[in-house]
Amino acid sequence: MSDTRLSDPVEQPESELDEDDRLKHDFVRAVLDAVEADDTDEVRDLVEPLHPADIADLIELTPGDQRRALIAAIGDQIDGEVISELNDWVREELIDSLSPHQVASFAAELDTDDAVAIIEDMEEADQRAVLRALDPDDRAAIEEALSYPEESAGRLMQRELIAVPEHWTVGDVLDYLRGSEELQTDFWEIFVVDPGHRPVGTCHLSWILRTPRVVSIGDVMKREQTLIPVDLDQEEVALRFQKYALISAAVVDSSGRLVGMITVDDVVHIISEEAGEDILRLSGAGEGDINEPLPSTIRTRMTWLLINLGTAILAATVIAFFSGTIAKLVALSALMTIVSGMGGNAATQTMAVTVRALATNQLTTSNTWRMILREWWISIANGIALGFLMALGCQLYYHDTALSLILFAAMIINSINAGLSGVLIPIGLDRLRIDPAITSTVFVTTMTDCMGFFALLGLATLFNVH
Amino acid sequence: MSDTRLSDPVEQPESELDEDDRLKHDFVRAVLDAVEADDTDEVRDLVEPLHPADIADLIELTPGDQRRALIAAIGDQIDGEVISELNDWVREELIDSLSPHQVASFAAELDTDDAVAIIEDMEEADQRAVLRALDPDDRAAIEEALSYPEESAGRLMQRELIAVPEHWTVGDVLDYLRGSEELQTDFWEIFVVDPGHRPVGTCHLSWILRTPRVVSIGDVMKREQTLIPVDLDQEEVALRFQKYALISAAVVDSSGRLVGMITVDDVVHIISEEAGEDILRLSGAGEGDINEPLPSTIRTRMTWLLINLGTAILAATVIAFFSGTIAKLVALSALMTIVSGMGGNAATQTMAVTVRALATNQLTTSNTWRMILREWWISIANGIALGFLMALGCQLYYHDTALSLILFAAMIINSINAGLSGVLIPIGLDRLRIDPAITSTVFVTTMTDCMGFFALLGLATLFNVH
Numbered sequence: 001m002s003d004t005r006l007s008d009p010v011e012q013p014e015s016e017l018d019e020d021d022r023l024k025h026d027f028v029r030a031v032l033d034a035v036e037a038d039d040t041d042e043v044r045d046l047v048e049p050l051h052p053a054d055i056a057d058l059i060e061l062t063p064g065d066q067r068r069a070l071i072a073a074i075g076d077q078i079d080g081e082v083i084s085e086l087n088d089w090v091r092e093e094l095i096d097s098l099s100p101h102q103v104a105s106f107a108a109e110l111d112t113d114d115a116v117a118i119i120e121d122m123e124e125a126d127q128r129a130v131l132r133a134l135d136p137d138d139r140a141a142i143e144e145a146l147s148y149p150e151e152s153a154g155r156l157m158q159r160e161l162i163a164v165p166e167h168w169t170v171g172d173v174l175d176y177l178r179g180s181e182e183l184q185t186d187f188w189e190i191f192v193v194d195p196g197h198r199p200v201g202t203c204h205l206s207w208i209l210r211t212p213r214v215v216s217i218g219d220v221m222k223r224e225q226t227l228i229p230v231d232l233d234q235e236e237v238a239l240r241f242q243k244y245a246l247i248s249a250a251v252v253d254s255s256g257r258l259v260g261m262i263t264v265d266d267v268v269h270i271i272s273e274e275a276g277e278d279i280l281r282l283s284g285a286g287e288g289d290i291n292e293p294l295p296s297t298i299r300t301r302m303t304w305l306l307i308n309l310g311t312a313i314l315a316a317t318v319i320a321f322f323s324g325t326i327a328k329l330v331a332l333s334a335l336m337t338i339v340s341g342m343g344g345n346a347a348t349q350t351m352a353v354t355v356r357a358l359a360t361n362q363l364t365t366s367n368t369w370r371m372i373l374r375e376w377w378i379s380i381a382n383g384i385a386l387g388f389l390m391a392l393g394c395q396l397y398y399h400d401t402a403l404s405l406i407l408f409a410a411m412i413i414n415s416i417n418a419g420l421s422g423v424l425i426p427i428g429l430d431r432l433r434i435d436p437a438i439t440s441t442v443f444v445t446t447m448t449d450c451m452g453f454f455a456l457l458g459l460a461t462l463f464n465v466h
Numbered sequence: 467m468s469d470t471r472l473s474d475p476v477e478q479p480e481s482e483l484d485e486d487d488r489l490k491h492d493f494v495r496a497v498l499d500a501v502e503a504d505d506t507d508e509v510r511d512l513v514e515p516l517h518p519a520d521i522a523d524l525i526e527l528t529p530g531d532q533r534r535a536l537i538a539a540i541g542d543q544i545d546g547e548v549i550s551e552l553n554d555w556v557r558e559e560l561i562d563s564l565s566p567h568q569v570a571s572f573a574a575e576l577d578t579d580d581a582v583a584i585i586e587d588m589e590e591a592d593q594r595a596v597l598r599a600l601d602p603d604d605r606a607a608i609e610e611a612l613s614y615p616e617e618s619a620g621r622l623m624q625r626e627l628i629a630v631p632e633h634w635t636v637g638d639v640l641d642y643l644r645g646s647e648e649l650q651t652d653f654w655e656i657f658v659v660d661p662g663h664r665p666v667g668t669c670h671l672s673w674i675l676r677t678p679r680v681v682s683i684g685d686v687m688k689r690e691q692t693l694i695p696v697d698l699d700q701e702e703v704a705l706r707f708q709k710y711a712l713i714s715a716a717v718v719d720s721s722g723r724l725v726g727m728i729t730v731d732d733v734v735h736i737i738s739e740e741a742g743e744d745i746l747r748l749s750g751a752g753e754g755d756i757n758e759p760l761p762s763t764i765r766t767r768m769t770w771l772l773i774n775l776g777t778a779i780l781a782a783t784v785i786a787f788f789s790g791t792i793a794k795l796v797a798l799s800a801l802m803t804i805v806s807g808m809g810g811n812a813a814t815q816t817m818a819v820t821v822r823a824l825a826t827n828q829l830t831t832s833n834t835w836r837m838i839l840r841e842w843w844i845s846i847a848n849g850i851a852l853g854f855l856m857a858l859g860c861q862l863y864y865h866d867t868a869l870s871l872i873l874f875a876a877m878i879i880n881s882i883n884a885g886l887s888g889v890l891i892p893i894g895l896d897r898l899r900i901d902p903a904i905t906s907t908v909f910v911t912t913m914t915d916c917m918g919f920f921a922l923l924g925l926a927t928l929f930n931v932h
Contacts, residue, residue: 265711275741283818352749
């Protein structure tokens with residue numbers, strides 16, 4: 001695309017990447033050929049210039065049967081950061097092949113949140129072995145993190161942060177930071193705390209840099225700050241970062257004490273995952289991860305298809321019930337699929353919009369009615385327009401006025417049914433605290449299929465069309 | 467949910483918010499009642515403590531007919547930040563009601579990227595009027611930004627940034643920052659440039675804070691940095707931020723000169739939008755924005771439904787072609803909807819996974835074949851299992867071995883057809899540089915519907931089942 005033209009003259013160290021930052025096919029090929037040829041030096045030379053995120057990509061792009069050989073070849077080029085960038089499934093496979101001491105040495109390199117991400121999915125016995133191999137400080141930090149619920153702020157946060165008392169000056173802060181060697185993490189703001197270690201304000205680093213040494217930190221900081229309760233769900237954490245454009249935020253426990261910090265780079269992938277997973281859930285593809293082992297994927301998808309088979313059979317029984325009517329006028333068997341199919345399409349539109357609006361907190365009790373009314377009018381407009389078009393076509397083709405009128409009516413009925421199902425079912429499920437993305441499709445499809453068949457065949461039976 | 471228990475004792479200034487950070491219904495109600503009663507003081511008192519993002523939410527949650535009165539009441543409580551947080555549609559409506567001078571004064575408060583976001587959607591005459599009302603520096607910056615393509619890095623970046631020469635010391639940087647009053651923006655790293663203003667390295671603020679004054683900045687900075695070409699598409703910008711966990715990044719022009727900076731808070735909402743819009747595109751709901759005016763929404767949805775009507779009619783003609791066979795065995799009319807419906811469900815799963823994998827750069831030429839093979843095996847497994855189940859049920863219900871065998875075969879054929887269509891069509895469209903999220907559904911649905919009907923009815927005709 002056009003950006004390659006411009007990006008060429010820019011000095012980019014990663015020439016192994018295409019214009020979309022993906023590893024080039026030729027590069028992956030070259031690495032795998034070297035792995036195949038057992039040419040470890042060549043493999044290591046090729047991998048050397050890669051960013052940890054690209055090494056992780058390389059491992060993911062390597063077919064399962066060559067992965068172990070690749071990992072053996074690059075050995076210590078895999079560090080904690082590479083592991084924390086790996087896809088969950090691929091990481092699990094890699095971790096399984098390592099000793100607890102190796103895993104512990106990777107975990108020790110990382111901030112608490114990344115170390116927890118590596119360790120939390122391990123089996124309990126393995127987890128204990130890794131924890132034993134860690135030094136006591138790291139172990140305590142990770143054990144505490146593991147005590148919080150999965151997918152909560154407590155798992156996402158890192159303990160490494162800067163907290164200073166309000167009476168310090170900018171000079172005190174600078175001297176403290178220059179003197180403390182052990183703190184290796186990056187940070188973007190410092191937190192000001194009271195003697196009980198409760199946050200009283202926050203201070204972006206750029207504010208400190210712009211302020212003379214003598215000024216007290218209490219005069220630089222901003223008192224209003226967004227605090228994250230330690231057991232807040234990660235989806236809400238992500239929405240909060242997004243809404244208030246946060247770079248980092250203080251995490252507090254139930255007594256309001258500062259216990260950790262979450263930075264935006266740890267939240268970015270959650271935002272992407274949470275926004276992207278709705279499409280997979282609505283379609284019943286589970287996690288939809290292309291690195292998931294095949295049997296597990298088949299199981300997930302088959303479960304969903306089995307549920308849908310139930311609804312398909314239900315809809316088919318509606319048809320079977322009217323088989324006498326179809327026998328009299330076979331044209332109905334073709335037309336009924338259009339009525340139900342169009343209802344399905346319209347419902348999918350409404351459902352997608354509703355699920356997204358719910359997920360992004362745009363749809364609240366304050367505008368629920370407005371949203372339902374919107375869909376009501378949209379479905380009526382679409383139903384009349386498409387129904388008229390279908391009826392006209394039917395009349396021209398079959399020259400059967402009764403059939404055309406019935407088709408018109410059935411299209412409008414199913415369009416309204418589709419619009420209301422598409423908006424009311426996700427909202428209803430959400431009120432019941434059931435994830436609408438996972439469960440809506442089955443109910444909505446059932447509604448549009450059954451009603452589509454029932455409306456057309458029922459009207460045809462009622463008015464005895466043949 | 468459980469987090470309310472913990473978040474209560476935490477001092478949160480925003481008590482107008484529910485546990486999901488949404489404005490409470492009662493609060494919105496109270497504001498609207500005060501607006502209705504023309505009690506401007508009450509409205510302003512209620513709105514006073516709100517964060518700009520929440521004021522924007524409040525305006526969005528207000529029904530269209532009360533919005534103007536609300537805006538008139540809160541007046542100057544709406545600042546540039548509120549406007550930049552507003553939904554596009556609502557913002558457009560608001561901007562239309564303002565004079566060019568008012569818009570210009572909002573824009574002047576903001577960083578370039580936010581000012582551009584407000585101005586870029588205005589009509590050209592209005593845009594020119596606003597630009598004329600700006601002071602020359604701001605005008606030049608915004609005009610330059612508008613010269614870059616829509617949705618490119620050039621529109622996202624801000625010109626306000628810190629760039630220093632390599633020979634400066636940390637002390638020089640601190641003195642410079644303390645001395646420059648006019649720079650009001652937040653920043654998270656400073657860029658080190660050569661005399662030609664080309665980036666040579668980057669320096670996180672925390673590194674500067676930890677380093678003694680005498681050290682040269684060239685010894686603190688990191689030479690490898692991710693540069694963003696100014697005309698890179700915003701989706702690629704977002705993926706690059708995500709992949710390399712960036713907080714901010716330098717933007718360079720075609721000659722490699724530093725022209726701006728993008729910060730992660732401007733990218734976060736793009737990540738969310740880009741990840742969320744696939745679900746809306748796949749479903750044909752367009753932007754799917756609940757604030758879009760009704761006629762525009764109806765037009766978008768109807769266009770999609772009309773295209774789908776074409777495919778539904780195409781599938782129905784397959785049925786019509788076999789009407790003789792259906793007349794002989796009406797049971798086929800019920801069974802065919804199951805075969806095509808199950809194909810549609812299976813294809814939707816595969817399609818959702820493929821579209822997501824393409825959008826997140828997980829699917830590259832290096833693993834395309836592996837992905838296709840995966841779907842091949844999944845579709846065979848699902849086809850055999852579900853086909854067997856269906857055939858068994860059919861045999862028990864209809865006692866017709868020929869029909870049951872044909873149903874079994876048709877289910878397997880359509881399952882494989884669904885799996886391959888679901889993976890090959892999005893990949894093929896992507897190779898042709900057509901957005902697979904927008905176009906896949908139509909092709910895939912046509913394939914599964916037509917093949918579902920054709921497989922069952924064709925086999926029934928061929929083997930003369932009746």
